[in-house]
Amino acid sequence: MPVLKNRVAFEVARGIKAFLNVELGLIRGETPGAESGLTDAKADTREKDTRVRQLGQIGRRLAGRARTVAEPAAGDGAQDNRVRPENMIWIFGSGRSGSTWLRSMMSDMERHRVWEEPMVGQLFGVFHKQAQEGQLRSANFIMGEPTRKGWTRSIRNFVLDGAHYANPRLGPDDYLVVKEPNGSTGAPLLMEALPESRMILLVRDPRDVAASVLDGARKGSWLYERKDKGRWKENALADTNPEAITRRRANMYMTQVGNARDAYEAHEGPKVLVRYEELRADTLETMKRIYSELGIPAGDKDLTRVVEKHSWENIPEENKGEGKFYRKATPGGWREDLTPKQAGIVEKITAPLLEEFYPA
Amino acid sequence: MPVYRQNILLEVARGIKAFLNFEAGLTRGPTPGEGGGIQSLEEAHKRLEDRNRQIAELEKKVRESRSDAPAGDLKPENVVWMFGTARVGSTWLGSMMDEPTGHTMWHEPLVGALFGGFYYGRGAHRGGKHGILGGPDEKRSRAIRAFILASAHEKFPEVSGDGYLVVKEPNGSNGAPLLAQALPESRMIFLVRDPRDVVSSNLSGKSEGGWTAEAYKRGRRQGTPPPSDPKAIVRKGAKKYLEFIGRSKEAYDAHEGPKVLVRYEELRADTLGTMKRIYSELGIPMDEDEVARAIKKHSWENIPEEKKGEGKFYRKATPGGWREDLTPDQIQMVEDITGPLLQEFYPEQQISRAGV
Numbered sequence: 056m057p058v059l060k061n062r063v064a065f066e067v068a069r070g071i072k073a074f075l076n077v078e079l080g081l082i083r084g085e086t087p088g089a090e091s092g093l094t095d096a097k098a099d100t101r102e103k104d105t106r107v108r109q110l111g112q113i114g115r116r117l118a119g120r121a122r123t124v125a126e127p128a129a130g131d132g133a134q135d136n137r138v139r140p141e142n143m144i145w146i147f148g149s150g151r152s153g154s155t156w157l158r159s160m161m162s163d164m165e166r167h168r169v170w171e172e173p174m175v176g177q178l179f180g181v182f183h184k185q186a187q188e189g190q191l192r193s194a195n196f197i198m199g200e201p202t203r204k205g206w207t208r209s210i211r212n213f214v215l216d217g218a219h220y221a222n223p224r225l226g227p228d229d230y231l232v233v234k235e236p237n238g239s240t241g242a243p244l245l246m247e248a249l250p251e252s253r254m255i256l257l258v259r260d261p262r263d264v265a266a267s268v269l270d271g272a273r274k275g276s277w278l279y280e281r282k283d284k285g286r287w288k289e290n291a292l293a294d295t296n297p298e299a300i301t302r303r304r305a306n307m308y309m310t311q312v313g314n315a316r317d318a319y320e321a322h323e324g325p326k327v328l329v330r331y332e333e334l335r336a337d338t339l340e341t342m343k344r345i346y347s348e349l350g351i352p353a354g355d356k357d358l359t360r361v362v363e364k365h366s367w368e369n370i371p372e373e374n375k376g377e378g379k380f381y382r383k384a385t386p387g388g389w390r391e392d393l394t395p396k397q398a399g400i401v402e403k404i405t406a407p408l409l410e411e412f413y414p415a
Numbered sequence: 416m417p418v419y420r421q422n423i424l425l426e427v428a429r430g431i432k433a434f435l436n437f438e439a440g441l442t443r444g445p446t447p448g449e450g451g452g453i454q455s456l457e458e459a460h461k462r463l464e465d466r467n468r469q470i471a472e473l474e475k476k477v478r479e480s481r482s483d484a485p486a487g488d489l490k491p492e493n494v495v496w497m498f499g500t501a502r503v504g505s506t507w508l509g510s511m512m513d514e515p516t517g518h519t520m521w522h523e524p525l526v527g528a529l530f531g532g533f534y535y536g537r538g539a540h541r542g543g544k545h546g547i548l549g550g551p552d553e554k555r556s557r558a559i560r561a562f563i564l565a566s567a568h569e570k571f572p573e574v575s576g577d578g579y580l581v582v583k584e585p586n587g588s589n590g591a592p593l594l595a596q597a598l599p600e601s602r603m604i605f606l607v608r609d610p611r612d613v614v615s616s617n618l619s620g621k622s623e624g625g626w627t628a629e630a631y632k633r634g635r636r637q638g639t640p641p642p643s644d645p646k647a648i649v650r651k652g653a654k655k656y657l658e659f660i661g662r663s664k665e666a667y668d669a670h671e672g673p674k675v676l677v678r679y680e681e682l683r684a685d686t687l688g689t690m691k692r693i694y695s696e697l698g699i700p701m702d703e704d705e706v707a708r709a710i711k712k713h714s715w716e717n718i719p720e721e722k723k724g725e726g727k728f729y730r731k732a733t734p735g736g737w738r739e740d741l742t743p744d745q746i747q748m749v750e751d752i753t754g755p756l757l758q759e760f761y762p763e764q765q766i767s768r769a770g771v
Contacts, residue, residue: 071441078436081427096459103466111473175547178533187636190525197524197566205569209562216561217547220554 058082137219140211141251141324142230144349147176147239147315148257149308151267153331153384156365157257158234160342163361164353168222170233175214180241180314211248230351239311242318249324253349256319258412259331261308261405262389262398267382268304269297270392301397305404312408325349330412332386338362418442488575489567491560492600495581495697498527498588498666499606500659502616504679504732507713508606509583511690514709515702519574521582526566530559531590531662552596560597579699588659591666598672602697605667607760608679610656610753611737611746617652618645619730619740649745653752660756673697678760680734686710 058080067073144161146154162169183191183198194201218231225231235242236257246254319326327348334341339362346353363369367384376382389398402409418440427433495512497505513520534548544550567580574580584594585606595603620627621641631640642648667674675696682689687703687710694701711717715732724730737746750757757764 067441073441074439076436076438079434081431081433083430083432096456096463100459100462100466103463103470107466107469107473171543171545173545173547174533174537177537178529178547182529182532185638187638189635194570195522195524197526197529202566202569206566209565209569212565213558213562214547216558220550220558221545 137215138222138225138229138231139227140215140249141253142228143218143233143249143252144230144255144351145233145235145242145245145252146255146257147242147311147318148236148259149239149261149264149311149315150236151264151271152236152257152259153334154234154236154257157255157329157334158232159365160338160361161232163364164230164357166226166229168225168229168231170218170221170231172234172237173217173221174235174238175217176235176238176241176245178238178241179210179244180238183244184240184310207244207248210244214245214248236311239315239318242315243321246318246322246324250322251324253324253351254319254322254326255345255349256315256326256328257331257334258312258328258408260386260389260413261305261312261409262393262401263331263386264308265301265304265397265401266389266392269300269397270377270382272300297394298397298400301393301400302404305401308401308405309408312405316408316411335384335386338366489564489571489578489580490576491564491598492602492672493574493577493579494563494567494598494601495579495604495699496591496594496598496601497581497583497585497604497606498591498663499585499608500588500613500656500663501585502613502620503585503606503608504682505583505585505606508604508677508682509581510713511686511706511709512581514712515705517577518579518581519571521567521570521580523583523586524566524570525584525587526563527584527587527590527594529587529590530593531587534593535589535662548593555593556597559593563594563597585659588663588666591663592669595666595670595672599670600672602672602699603667603670603674604693604697605663605674605676606679606682607660607663607676607756609734609737609761609764610653610660610757611741611749612679612734613656614649614652614745614749615737615740616730618648618745619725621648645745646748649741649748650752653749656749657753657756660753664756664759683732683734686714 058078061077062074063076064072064074146158148154158169158171161167179198186196186198190196191198191200193199198206218233219225222231235245238245246252319328325348327345329341329345339358342358342362343353343355346358393401418438421435421437423435423437424432425434497509497512499505509520509522512518530548548555567574571580584591587594595601619625622645623643627636627641630636642651667676673696675693677689677693687707690706690710691701691703694706737749741749
């Protein structure tokens, strides 16, 4: 019986062909296409061919990607090059407590490097704090109590990995100063995970902290200009409702300094409590005490040098003043800056800590 | 690649047929007409066998493409993420997937919420190299990967070898992209449901007497209780849908490991067929009898009547129920907020434009 077959194929792009197959005719019995399932079998084979090609591509891609994610990149250093946990010096407390000043002095000490606000304490601390009681009781929850030992170990490795990634050139004998006042909510978890590390609890009168934040949050001030996230600017609370921002800040102080204090009390590694006011009053002596209590060798000459370099007097005048990051550095300045109502708000909210650290 | 095929056959005389076979399209491999040189059925079967063998080998290679093994030997490629959002049927699907031998479900670890909430919610801290989730993607992914695998091992030391760990994570889907990047070889189920039904279910649970509202009332949940204003519940629910389904979609689109998109509605309409598709597309071997038993065990009909109904966790399981549950204003609000996702996943569903 007559049958006409015609096949045309041509490349339309690299590796891609267009095709046209036409087959027509007269036949007794099965048509060629339907013949004994041959068409279906051919179609199946084509599908499998495609699957073979896809799997080959997926396999190659995944092997490459998994290697990238799973293995340290060349030059990253091996695990034993990570920071030694006992050489980590955590600075906890609250923002606007002089932590930038303290870490600047420490960063200029020999073999000291700084990990600037990694916020790892906020990552784990805030999440844990916000968890429901039912979640905390559950072994399924990633930070549930039944698996606490396991996730504490995971946090330890996570922090050590993160410290290494952020400071790849850190030597095994170097100290890593972790400035983490705004991650202090997670201080108890971090200290539990790294019990051999060293800790500085830096506190400041909460009324001065509130006064400093209020000043920075006003329109045109440094904090207002820097914070473009959320509704900070839109609300402009420091200008329109200063009591609200005072209350918020006082609550934050309670959480951050309260948690840092809890971590400090439980911590069995080297630790030191520092009041901003004493650091201002006698910087050199306080620095000597810090290093002595942390058990880190520090020569008087070095300490004198870093204290002098980062003294208030050495900050250029144009960088200091109202509305600036470096404002007045005057303990007790809140008496001029806060209204009696605002001071009252702070005193009421932070009463337990105020009484503990600044007894009347 | 697109292929158009047409076979026409008609009898022109007794015992004689005229036929026309027409095939056109684009291909990357051999053109279909060549059939790779296949001329007979026997030859085709031989070729098929050969291809099946190659596929099995390649699938094994894909499985073995991982270059690390956690302490507990849980294979990262055997982690099956279930992303989406709350009230999309993840508890039901998770329960069914927990049944087969060698399969284990990790019920809502919220590891995605841990990392996603921080990374996306407090994005200001991700930029610099000092930020714990900042710096290059690979470093962040490596740290998250180690955290997940160590935690999974701690919780499920028994899951090893060929065992699968199904991680039901609808409420951690705001971190789906980070988790998928950290485990690129893992498998992923993206479970979606009509946002109007999701919000409707949400509204029922959070309204006075609903199961969520009661949990707050009786102290089983702490913190700020859900708003009592239905409008506020609807708005919040729709926004959560947009965020969580949006992040799940972002992860799904980028994921190069085995993955499958499942609509709750098709899971309800043909559970066995959809389950078969899920396992097939994820490349997980399944025992059909075992899956059928799991489906039966967790069927809607097998949930005790007293546990079902308005305000309860198991409410109505009726796709399209939003038409009875939501007011026109509420429908409008959900459609306005979730519009792009609604159009993408439910293009056949006309947007009602309030009250239609």
